[in-house]
Structure formats: C-alpha cells, structure tokens
Amino acid sequence: MLSKTYPRICVTGGAGFIGSHLCRRLIAEGVEVLCVDNYYTGARSNIVDLIGNPLFEVLRHDITMPLFIETDAIFNLACPASPIHYQYDPVQTTRVSVDGSINVLGLARRTGARVLQASTSEVYGDPAVHPQPETYLGNVNPIGIRACYDEGKRCAETLFFDYHRQYGTSIKVARIFNTFGPHMQPNDGRVVSNFIVQALRGEPITLHGDGSQTRSFAYVDDIVDGLIRLMLSDEGFTGPVNLGNPTEISMRILAETIVDIVGSSSELVFRPLPQDDPRRRCPDIALAEQALQWKPTVTVRDGLERTVAYFSKTLAA
Numbered sequence: 442m443l444s445k446t447y448p449r450i451c452v453t454g455g456a457g458f459i460g461s462h463l464c465r466r467l468i469a470e471g472v473e474v475l476c477v478d479n480y481y482t483g484a485r486s487n488i489v490d491l492i493g494n495p496l497f498e499v500l501r502h503d504i505t506m507p508l509f510i511e512t513d514a515i516f517n518l519a520c521p522a523s524p525i526h527y528q529y530d531p532v533q534t535t536r537v538s539v540d541g542s543i544n545v546l547g548l549a550r551r552t553g554a555r556v557l558q559a560s561t562s563e564v565y566g567d568p569a570v571h572p573q574p575e576t577y578l579g580n581v582n583p584i585g586i587r588a589c590y591d592e593g594k595r596c597a598e599t600l601f602f603d604y605h606r607q608y609g610t611s612i613k614v615a616r617i618f619n620t621f622g623p624h625m626q627p628n629d630g631r632v633v634s635n636f637i638v639q640a641l642r643g644e645p646i647t648l649h650g651d652g653s654q655t656r657s658f659a660y661v662d663d664i665v666d667g668l669i670r671l672m673l674s675d676e677g678f679t680g681p682v683n684l685g686n687p688t689e690i691s692m693r694i695l696a697e698t699i700v701d702i703v704g705s706s707s708e709l710v711f712r713p714l715p716q717d718d719p720r721r722r723c724p725d726i727a728l729a730e731q732a733l734q735w736k737p738t739v740t741v742r743d744g745l746e747r748t749v750a751y752f753s754k755t756l757a758a
C-alpha cells in the first residue's frame with residue numbers, strides 16, 4: 442500500500458495540471474502530501490479543495506533554490522510544460538530542469554527518499570522512428586526555440602542517472618506524452634484546451650499546418666496511475682518508461698470531435714506550423730505494459746467529454 446511504503450510524499454509542481462490530480466489521488470490513498478510550487482504556471486484554484494485537509498500542506502518555493510524538508514518520496518513535476526509558458530523565459534525553463542533536478546536529487550540523497558522525474562516525449566524531439574520506444578535516442582535541435590524545454594529535460598534525465606550511478610539514489614524516470622484533462626489552463630496554448638475553449642466560445646478553431654499532424658493524448662487519471670505504479674515499482678526498475686496513449690489522432694479529427702461534443706458552430710481555420718513542431722508523436726508502451734502492468738483505460742472521447750464539462754463550468758464561472 443502506498444501510504445505504508447511512502448507515508449510522506451513531496452510533489453513539486455503540485456499546483457499544476459498533472460500535479461494537482463496527483464496530490465488529490467495521493468491524499469485519497471492516505472498519504473501526507475507536501476505540495477511545493479512557486480505558482481509560475483500552476484494555480485491555487487487547482488488545489489483549493491485540498492486546503493484544510495490535514496494530509497495536505499503547500500510550500501511556496503522555487504525549486505531552483507535548495508529545499509530542506511523531510512520526505513519519503515518525491516515526484517518532481519515542477520516545470521512549465523506548454524510552449525507559451527516555457528518559451529516566455531527560456532533561461533529559467535532550463536534552470537528549472539537542471540538546477541531544479543540538482544536540488545531535488547540532493548534532497549533525495551540527504552533524506553534517502555525515492556525520486557521520480559516527470560520527463561517528456563519531447564526528449565525524442567521530431568522523431569525519425571514511429572512509434573517511439575525508450576531506446577530511441579531522439580532528434581532534438583539543441584539551439585531551437587523548444588530546446589530550453591527539450592534539452593533541459595534531457596539534461597535532467599542525465600542528472601537522475603548520474604545520481605543513481607554515483608550516489609545510489611533511488612530514481613524513476615517517466616517520459617510522459619501529451620496529457621489532457623480538467624485543470625489545464627484555458628490560455629496556455631495547449632491544443633486540447635485551446636480547441637475546447639474556442640469551441641465553447643463559438644470562435645474559429647485554429648489548426649496549424651493542414652491539421653494532418655498527429656499526437657497521442659492520454660487522460661490525466663491514467664497518467665497519474667502510471668506515475669504511482671512507477672513510484673512503487675521494484676528498485677531495479679529505473680525507466681525511462683513511456684507513459685502515454687498509443688492511439689494516434691490527427692489535429693483535424695481532434696478538432697472535429699471537440700466541435701461535435703460541444704455542439705458548437707465553430708469553423709476550422711488553418712495557420713502556419715510553428716518552428717520545430719513535430720509531425721508525429723506516438724509512444725511505444727510495451728515497456729510500461731510489461732514492467733508496470735499499465736496501459737491507458739480512458740478513451741480520448743470519454744476524456745474529452747469530462748474535460749469539456751470542466752471547461753464549460755469554469756468558463757461559465
């Protein structure tokens with residue numbers, strides 16, 4: 442049981458989209474949660490329902506600064522994740538991954554805590570191999586406008602594995618693919634939240650390129666479940682392991698599905714592709730299936746229905 446193995450868990454980035462779902466799930470399992478966040482892209486509204494719960498505590502802190510707390514395990518999720526946010530201050534984005542990882546790994550080393558890094562499919566860059574297995578080394582432009590995030594996350598993985606080899610730190614690395622669900626920010630430029638907000642407002646839906654580029658979207662509950670399974674996995678299993686939905690969907694079909702769920706009259710409009718935007722992204726999840734007995738259980742349509750319901754309530758408020 443999670444709360445027996447790890448009675449106190451620190452979640453960095455706990456006020457963000459995935460982090461807030463993770464905090465909620467950990468508390469439901471009886472774990473004492475310390476949410477560490479500087480609210481750079483997270484929001485108090487994501488965790489407001491947890492404030493006052495005796496198992497929950499928030500620390501406003503920037504993980505590029507050292508952190509001195511006691512904990513049994515750490516989920517390191519702190520990092521702006523949408524291109525609009527991570528490109529706003531690219532130097533800080535690299536620092537969150539590099540300095541932040543050094544601080545979190547230092548904390549794990551001092552306390553003996555197990556530490557899990559929320560890495561990303563962006564470490565594969567614009568991949569030449571489909572679907573992407575963990576053994577694929579990637580195709581990242583180190584000087585492009587996405588590099589602060591992609592190379593930052595790659596360096597974070599390097600640091601995790603070097604702490605593991607050099608100091609014996611207990612590490613886990615999850616490569617998360619596109620995730621969606623309630624608590625995404627309505628204005629963060631991510632495709633699912635963008636399309637839903639545009640459809641709910643009856644505005645034109647903006648597609649980049651001709652809309653034939655594909656992504657694979659996993660519902661947030663499935664990703665949280667995968668992260669917890671990874672944290673609980675045998676000491677010998679470090680990852681990196683892909684967590685994502687292997688079903689590919691084109692941006693055009695995604696937009697049409699959202700328009701259909703919302704019952705919106707929005708039309709689709711087409712804009713140029715952003716620089717270094719990958720054409721395809723799809724996880725090979727064989728390793729997660731075998732090592733974690735994990736695979737997504739929520740269909741994209743079901744997840745979109747739940748997310749549309751959330752945004753329609755939030756926008757109305």
Ligand SMILES: NC(=O)c1ccc[n+]([C@@H]2O[C@H](COP(=O)([O-])OP(=O)(O)OC[C@H]3O[C@@H](n4cnc5c(N)ncnc54)[C@H](O)[C@@H]3O)[C@@H](O)[C@H]2O)c1
Nearest residue numbers: 454456457458459479480481482483503504519520522620
């Ligand atoms: N959402 C996805 O599709 C996706 C895909 C791959 C990887 N990830 C990774 O998962 C993690 C969470 O992503 P998310 O979608 O929830 O993003 P998010 O932006 O909603 O959450 C990130 C959280 O980290 C906090 N944060 C940022 N910089 C910080 C700092 N210096 N110190 C303390 N807190 C800081 C933010 O305030 C926010 O609450 C990120 O590390 C991201 O790279 C997400």
